[in-house]
Amino acid sequence: MSTIQPESEKLRQAVKWVSDQTLDNINNSVATLIQEAALKFNLSPKDEIFLYTFYGKKL
Numbered sequence: 001m002s003t004i005q006p007e008s009e010k011l012r013q014a015v016k017w018v019s020d021q022t023l024d025n026i027n028n029s030v031a032t033l034i035q036e037a038a039l040k041f042n043l044s045p046k047d048e049i050f051l052y053t054f055y056g057k058k059l
Helices: 009-024 030-040 045-054
Strands: none
Touching (some): 009 030
């Protein structure tokens, strides 16, 4: 059985961080958190697109 899991450690950390932030405050915008995570974890544009897809957000 396969699971959806990011390949890079930075991306795994970003997914965890965004998830933690949404749990801490449900009023946080996921799109804004993804943008913050991209800067915080120095993600590539491809990684940022993965986050939008992972969280079901349209670009």
